[in-house]
Amino acid sequence: MILCVGLATVDLVYRVDRMPGVDEKAQARSAEVAAGGPAANAAVTAAALGAPVTLVTAIGAHPLGALIRSDLEASGVRVVDAARHSDALPPISTVVVVDGTGQRTIVSRNAGDLAYGVPEEGLPPAAVTLVDGHHPVLATAAARSATRLVVDAGSWRPVFHDIFPYAEVVACSATFRHPAAENRPATESHRSTIAGIDAATATAIGAPTVVVTHGPDPVAWFSGPRSGTVPVPPVEAVDTAGAGDAFHGALTHALWTNAPLETALREAIRVAGVRVRHSGARNWLSAL
Template sequence: MPELLCIGHAAWDLALKVATIPGPDEKARATARAAGGGGPAATAACTAARLGAKVAFAGRIGQDWAGDCLLDEFSAFGVDARFVRRTDAPTPISAILVRERDGARTIANHNPGGWLERLDWGGIRPQWVLADGHEPLLAEHWLGKAPMILDAGSLHPGTERLMRRVEVLAASERFAREATQHRDPKAMLAALAGWVPYVVITLGERGLVWAAEGERGAMPAFAIEAVDTTGAGDVFHGALAWALLRGKPWPEALRWAQGAAAIACTGFGARTWLPTADEVRHFLAAASLRDDCVEV
């Protein structure tokens, strides 16, 4: 029986490492490549499973080679894929360019097909649900039945449907800016804190800001040499779900999620460096923090 249900997007990623991101009508020679599963909710599911949670994923893939590869990866990570539906639309594909000097990436995604309307959930009773907004109709089934984390990477119709109705809003800086029309993290946080009980806005190398139960705070990022930041937010959300499942207090859960995401950024490929729980514990005990942090 899954304790965490992740609902949303699964894709097959092809990542190329380049010295510089090419502009229009330019070419770049890749120095390395990596192929593997991606997608916000799917990567969060693999992260939480790698940390030791019992996880199921619900979403849509195609009846093609990429879909076969994704199912193989779910099996390898121990993710329950019984709620994956294979449709006539091709499996979503992402092409990713990763800049060598700092791990920054540029992504193009092809995601054909529409939303799944319903599934037979077979009587499961997850303790937490994580949704990324790409399958909002499936996620809406669980509102009020289990606490939900919304992985809000960007503002789109799916995240708009869920963003004021969940228990935890885990937002990227881009989402927070688009949803609130503010640019200052303090103002963005103040706006989002009026929507849901728990909010975190991730700010990359500037750390994060959070609000919970009338309190607000900020945390600096870990000092690492990033190799590839692809999927860092997805890893953060999966690790946050794991920490909340294990009853960690909110600030401790956020720091745990930060640690897992930092580890993942030190390797090339979105899921290549997903950490175990012991690896996160060792990292947190030894890692250094950056000396810059946003004020709230």
């Protein structure tokens, strides 16, 4: 089984012809409500690829929480709710996607300062565990008990200090900055500077394997003394929302099948490419 631990949100997704300006009203071409969040989207992806998946998150008893729970369960994800006795509003994200380019703007109210402990029944055993750093108490407990740990490090979170030592693979975005990483001098070439930042990030993280994604540009990887890149085939992007989450879910699924690192990265790139070619939160899954 794959265990995902982290954020689940109510996503309100609007598609517009162009991004509205300040104080401007816009009529959306379409609207959609679905479960979102890094761990939740990764769980849905891994389940769509055929793995048994459990998501441990914090949803609560608020009526909006039922939207999250029903969507995840319909997608084949078993949900363990660490906040089932709370009536607080669940995390909510508003996603505005520009029709034709796939560019998006996201406004979120995530977990905030709310802290939830490990459910009374504990965390289920899993062959591979993915954490996204949200809900730090849950994330730390999952990291410590994981057999194999994948970390979705989209942006720096203090809890990563406690999580990274347990990680087998840390997958971060190009915008991720570890406080201990040193940037390369600006006088170097752009390509050299990017490579230097990636290498500094990998060194600061210190995990056996570190992966750095760059959107449509090659994915860099660092594994001990070895490093390399995997190209990203060009695709026509229609909707980029959740593409990174799909990448992480597919990477975790591939590692669950014991695929070698570069094979797993190619599969994750393929799945993320499918995601961006389709509009909507769930329509793309049928194309896998």
